[in-house]
Amino acid sequence: MDDLTLWLEGDRVLTLDQTLLPFQQTVIELTCWQDCARAIATMQVRGAPLIGVVAAYGVALGLRERLEPVAIASIAQALINTRPTAVNLRWAVDRVLGEVQKWPEAQRPEAAWQAACQIRDEDIACNAAIGRHGAQLWAPLLERANLAGRPLQVLTHCNAGALATVALGTALAPIYQLHQAGQPLHVWVDETRPRNQGASLTAWELQRAGVAHTVVADNAGGLLMMQGQVDVVIVGCDRVTANGDVVNKVGTYLKALAARAHGVPFHVACPTSTIDSHTATGLDVEIESRDPEELLFMHGSDGSGILRRVRVVSPGSMALNPAFDITPAGLVDALITEHGVR
Numbered sequence: 001m002d003d004l005t006l007w008l009e010g011d012r013v014l015t016l017d018q019t020l021l022p023f024q025q026t027v028i029e030l031t032c033w034q035d036c037a038r039a040i041a042t043m044q045v046r047g048a049p050l051i052g053v054v055a056a057y058g059v060a061l062g063l064r065e066r067l068e069p070v071a072i073a074s075i076a077q078a079l080i081n082t083r084p085t086a087v088n089l090r091w092a093v094d095r096v097l098g099e100v101q102k103w104p105e106a107q108r109p110e111a112a113w114q115a116a117c118q119i120r121d122e123d124i125a126c127n128a129a130i131g132r133h134g135a136q137l138w139a140p141l142l143e144r145a146n147l148a149g150r151p152l153q154v155l156t157h158c159n160a161g162a163l164a165t166v167a168l169g170t171a172l173a174p175i176y177q178l179h180q181a182g183q184p185l186h187v188w189v190d191e192t193r194p195r196n197q198g199a200s201l202t203a204w205e206l207q208r209a210g211v212a213h214t215v216v217a218d219n220a221g222g223l224l225m226m227q228g229q230v231d232v233v234i235v236g237c238d239r240v241t242a243n244g245d246v247v248n249k250v251g252t253y254l255k256a257l258a259a260r261a262h263g264v265p266f267h268v269a270c271p272t273s274t275i276d277s278h279t280a281t282g283l284d285v286e287i288e289s290r291d292p293e294e295l296l297f298m299h300g301s302d303g304s305g306i307l308r309r310v311r312v313v314s315p316g317s318m319a320l321n322p323a324f325d326i327t328p329a330g331l332v333d334a335l336i337t338e339h340g341v342r
């Protein structure tokens with residue numbers, strides 16, 4: 001998967017509107033900090049590393065409009081406030097702000113732009129390294145599957161692929177690298193209710209890359225693991241706390257429990273910018289609480305290509321919609337970062 005999820009044309013920041021995938025591939029242009037904030041808040045862009053990169057460009061675009069420290073601080077805060085759980089967002093904003101402090105005022109807009117470009121480039125390099133480390137980690141699993149005459153069976157939750165980053169992804173990086181090396185593998189893709197990032201984004205990506213995959217209902221994973229149909233589970237994450245807890249898309253925790261119960265390795269892939277050593281445990285992280293409407297309604301194409309929104313819950317019922325959950329450190333068998341496996 002060589003495609004970039006975010007790219008520049010001159011000074012224009014371009015990306016795909018992920019709320020329209022897999023039905024429409026619409027490129028959106030982010031020309032001011034408000035565009036960046038809106039794209040993150042509405043989930044046109046999502047995934048921890050990607051929202052960090054977009055926020056970094058947001059600060060850089062903000063500095064083209066305003067140079068006063070108070071105005072920049074309020075733009076930075078507005079960007080950070082768009083989504084609370086992924087630490088990459090604050091990390092990227094703070095990094096750009098730290099960089100610009102080193103320069104006289106007139107040079108700050110350019111310094112911020114260069115810092116955002118560096119964060120973007122590092123993301124690409126980190127994911128390639130994560131892919132290499134993950135592929136190495138999986139070598140014995142692959143060998144066992146090969147000996148049994150079947151593909152390596154991987155299960156993933158949500159989308160931690162190219163669409164969640166600038167390129168390649170984190171959890172999907174080892175999958176893409178092994179696929180490119182000609183290794184047979186098959187991916188079980190959790191649909192990931194309620195926003196269906198697995199069904200609408202991961203499946204779209206894997207299909208474009210030619211990786212064999214099957215979408216399953218979120219609750220099918222336990223059965224597949226019990227039946228011996230999963231060799232490894234891999235997910236990305238929004239934050240790893242100081243004690244090693246992993247905060248990721250809601251439903252991850254149940255996959256980790258099932259994996260432990262059935263002796264299936266549970267792996268997490270992320271860049272070190274996702275590691276938050278200032279927060280003690282997963283319970284200290286703010287879990288984004290999203291609009292219950294996301295549960296009450298579903299979106300899709302009606303077959304004639306028209307995008308529709310339909311209600312799936314009886315009117316009058318309440319819904320609760322936490323977007324992330326916490327997987328205790330003890331359930332994580334390997335954390336794969338750009339620096340290796342731990």
Ligand code: MRU
Nearest residue numbers: 046047048160164170236237249
């Ligand atoms: O709500 P989303 O779609 O932004 O959630 C994304 C995830 O939970 C990903 O697993 C995580 O951000 C890691 S992306 C490499």
